[in-house]
Amino acid sequence: MRWGINLTHPAHWQVFRAITGFHQQRSFNQLDHLSVADWVADDFPRGLYDLYFLPFAKSSLNAPDAMSAGELMQFFHFYFFGNPEGLAFNGTKQDMGTSLVQPIAEAIRAKGGTIITHANVSAITCSNDRICKLSYQSDATAETIPFWVTQNSAIPATTSQTFFGAGDRVFAVTQDEAISLTCTHQGCTVQPQASGEFHCPCHGAVFDAQGRVVRAPTKRDLPRYRINQRSQDRVQLASIAPSQTATQTIEADYYVFAPDVPGVQQLFDRMEGANVEVRSQISKLVVADPFAVCRFWFDSDFDWEHSNFASLSGYKLTDSITLYHRIQDQFIEWSKRTGGSVVELHAYCYKEKDFPTQQDLLTTFEQELYEIVPSLQQATLLHRELVNQKNFSGYPPGSYVDRPETTTAMSNLRFAGDWVKMPFPSGLMERAVSSGLLAANSILHQEGLQRRSLFTVKPEGLLQI
Ligand code: FES
Structure with a gap:
């Protein structure tokens, strides 16, 4: 009622x-x-x-x-x-890297595993519906391996530049080359100016029309790319900086692909001889509207009677607020020392046409924060950081039937992630974790080894009418 x-x-x-x-x-x-x-x-x-x-x-x-x-x-x-805990959450007392990722990495290394990071997969070779080998280069930051980006129609083209990519990964493309608009300081998207310069909305860095640094805080120029190919609304780019490392190869018994949707699609772009049905399933995956997260540091604290993480409704951009200086050790300690506060606002899926630039996001987040916590208008804003990406799994109407499952038509390939179709109801992080466990179980089963039990919520509703 x-x-x-x-x-x-x-x-x-x-x-x-x-x-x-x-x-x-x-x-x-x-x-x-x-x-x-x-x-x-x-x-x-x-x-x-x-x-x-x-x-x-x-x-x-x-x-x-x-x-x-x-x-x-x-x-x-x-x-x-289906879930006796309902919407009760446990939060980590440190950041996710310290609390979750590092302990898992240490456990893998303690078992003799090797973790390779900052690698860029260059080719995957298949035969008879099996992956034979995977080649990679270990200097992913150079981006020498060609990659495709799609045109961004929310950013109006100028006489000389068209814009490709989304979130904090946007490229200004001219007739001959492309410049990354990801600021080399902390990753905000720099804004093209009528003068040809690029200005960063976050901490004031300025770059000239060729991407060279004109004003700090950054010291590194914006990366430049050559244009390899053009198709309808996409361009294929590759860094003009030469690769510094040789290609290396992995030949494994099994491969579990667990990237985000753009990542798994890039892997299939670089795969030769993939099963046609699996390739088609991967090509149909879509990403959701972009999300944005802005964290603010203030010189004073404020009264707050709600939960330290609270969902909000009815704002143009903001969907939730988190008080980090009340929940995570490093910010609690900073707040005790300085008397300050650290607040984060989330926008889970905003429309690019409403907020085409990061300056629009920053301005709206700040205005809405002062509406949500009016007393912060009297505080001094010390610092702010914005994360803005378009890479989260989309669940559009009609996508269920073609969604890939953990096991695939390729005998040594498994999928894991929140974009995978599950045999039981599951939330997003829960789906990412349990699809990984299902992938591991299917490998154990294929090897004739004992599988591990998986717990789910009650799989069906109470009232089956
Ligand atoms: S100046 Fe661009 S992110 Fe800091």
């Missing part, structure tokens, strides 16, 4: 049945062809939408107009009807 459900409306009954009677196959069959926005367009309980469905859809980093209603039902079941 509090959600605005009125069971005398037949349409509300349908919604009630959908949320309480989740069934993996049936729910996707009934709802995957619809976007969340279309599903709720007519007679729909508004309270349920405003309080739960809208923040829920957005916290999956997918906008309601671009997200399958079947996927939303799966998340809803996972958190509210």
Whole structure:
């Protein structure tokens, strides 16, 4: 009742049945062809939408107009009807690298494993639906291996430049070459000026029209690229800096690909002899609208009676606020020493046409922060950092049927990640982790070894009508 459900409306009954009677196959069959926005367009309980469905859809980093209603039902079941912990979260006391990534890396090394980072895969060779070998170069920052980027129509072209890429990975492309617009200080996107210069909105770096540093804080020029090929709305670029390292090769019994969607698509671009069906599944994956995260450092603290992480609704950009100086050790310690505060705002899936530049994002985040915490208007803003990317998995209507699973038609290739179709309901991070465990289990099984138990939420809803 509090959600605005009125069971005398037949349409509300349908919604009630959908949320309480989740069934993996049936729910996707009934709802995957619809976007969340279309599903709720007519007679729909508004309270349920405003309080739960809208923040829920957005916290999956997918906008309601671009997200399958079947996927939303799966998340809803996972958190509210299948999971005794509901929406209770544990947070890490240090940053994710220190708390999660480093301990896993240490455990792998302690078992004799080798971790290779900053590598760029140059070729993957297949035969008879098996991967035979994978070649890579270990200087990924040079980007000497050609890669494709898609035109960005939200940034208007000038007389000499067209813009490709998205988020914090944008390139200005002229007739002859391309310049990366990712600032070499801390990665914000620099803005082209009428004078031909590029200005960084974050800490004031300036570069000339060739990408050479004119004003600090950075000391490194913007990287330049040659144009290898052009197709309809894409260009293929490669760094003009020569590669410093030789190509190396891995020949493994099994390969588990667990990158994000753009990453797995780049791997298939560089694969020779891939299974046609698997290649087609990978090419159909899509990325969601971009997300942005802005962290602010202030010289004073403020009163706050809500949770230290709180979802918000009704702002143009902001979807949540986190008070880092109350939850993570390094910021708690900094706050005690200085009296300051560290606050982060998230925008999970904004529309590029509404915020075409990072300056627009920074300005709106700052205005909305002062609306959310008015007393911060009296504080001094010491520093801010913006992360803005377009690489999160999309779950558009109709995508369920072709979504790749953990095992593939290629006998020694497995997939893991939040874009993988799962045999049980799963959230996003939970899907990334449990698809990795499923991939490991299938290798163990193929080797005749014992598999490990996996725990899931209750797989089906209470009311199977
Ligand atoms: S000056 Fe560009 S990110 Fe700092």
